[in-house]
Amino acid sequence: MSQLKTKHLLGIKNLDPEEIELIFETADNFKDVLNRPIKKVPSLRDVTVANVFFENSTRTKLSFELAEKRLSADVINFSSSGSSVKKGETLLDTVNNILAMKVDMVVMRHSSPGAPHFLSKHIDANIINAGDGTHEHPTQALLDTFSIRERTGDVAGKKVVIVGDILHSRVALSNIFALQKLGAEVMVCGPATLLPKHIGSLGVKVELDIRKALEWCDVANVLRIQLERQKMRYFPSLREYSLYYGINKQLLDSLDKEIVIMHPGPINRGVEITSDVADSEHSIILDQVENGVAIRMAVLYLLAGNVE
Numbered sequence: 001m002s003q004l005k006t007k008h009l010l011g012i013k014n015l016d017p018e019e020i021e022l023i024f025e026t027a028d029n030f031k032d033v034l035n036r037p038i039k040k041v042p043s044l045r046d047v048t049v050a051n052v053f054f055e056n057s058t059r060t061k062l063s064f065e066l067a068e069k070r071l072s073a074d075v076i077n078f079s080s081s082g083s084s085v086k087k088g089e090t091l092l093d094t095v096n097n098i099l100a101m102k103v104d105m106v107v108m109r110h111s112s113p114g115a116p117h118f119l120s121k122h123i124d125a126n127i128i129n130a131g132d133g134t135h136e137h138p139t140q141a142l143l144d145t146f147s148i149r150e151r152t153g154d155v156a157g158k159k160v161v162i163v164g165d166i167l168h169s170r171v172a173l174s175n176i177f178a179l180q181k182l183g184a185e186v187m188v189c190g191p192a193t194l195l196p197k198h199i200g201s202l203g204v205k206v207e208l209d210i211r212k213a214l215e216w217c218d219v220a221n222v223l224r225i226q227l228e229r230q231k232m233r234y235f236p237s238l239r240e241y242s243l244y245y246g247i248n249k250q251l252l253d254s255l256d257k258e259i260v261i262m263h264p265g266p267i268n269r270g271v272e273i274t275s276d277v278a279d280s281e282h283s284i285i286l287d288q289v290e291n292g293v294a295i296r297m298a299v300l301y302l303l304a305g306n307v308e
Helices: 017-034 059-070 091-099 115-120 138-152 170-181 210-216 238-245 249-253 285-304
Strands: 048-053 074-079 105-110 126-132 159-163 185-189 205-207 219-222 260-262
Touching: 017 059, 017 138, 017 170, 017 285, 048 059, 048 091, 059 074, 059 105, 059 126, 059 138, 059 285, 074 091, 091 105, 091 115, 105 115, 105 285, 115 126, 126 138, 126 285, 138 170, 138 219, 138 260, 138 285, 159 170, 159 210, 170 185, 185 210, 205 210, 210 249, 260 285
Parallel strands: 048 074, 048 105, 105 126, 159 185, 159 219, 185 205, 219 260
Antiparallel strands: none
């Protein structure tokens, strides 16, 4: 396979395992580029990319912008704060106005699930979903699975537990899809109040005990408690959450094996994970950040070559 079957990246659910492998192989090449003295290639020299973020983002936005500039694309950034969106302009009007400036690709984050899918039906530009509500975050899942492949050699057959706020997490859903497509076993672990009711129907194991989950897994992907998405109290306090579900060095040292620790960021140090774990040799958190640029370069490059 030499190109993606779709002109958009809306979610992992729409990708074949072969397409994920193609993205990984392309990212391997771009990772070599990023380690050169001159970290730039002219692959998207004639392409204009708009980063349209209707929700706050630091890491994802910076990662996409760096990936675009490493590929020599022209980049424009749009933030909804202070824009005409605040004056009542619709999503479609906003993006059409941006496209009138002859933009080829749109990287979009939006608080409403399905917003990128809606746009893809109404405009001609390539759409990359940078996170839609609590639905999906495909490039995060790609960089996470790519990082597992890099550290452990393969994703197939690995046991991966996703720990924390599964209910409000788009990262969890995209990771479940990506890991399963590549042959990994997946477990979710967290308080029952933070696990979706029908999560088991996705073919994942469910565990409420953090120690049992860590004893089972090869890799633990630890998620942040998303207080900004929670409309009610799902557990008594952050201190209590940390006591029952926080991962600390003492807990890791008590296991009879070594496991890989991941986190999509931003980290709430001392809540879901302690600093001595986040900064330990078990952790590949900074590798995830580095791999994020290579993965996003790969996605941009492959989609740019797939314009109808």
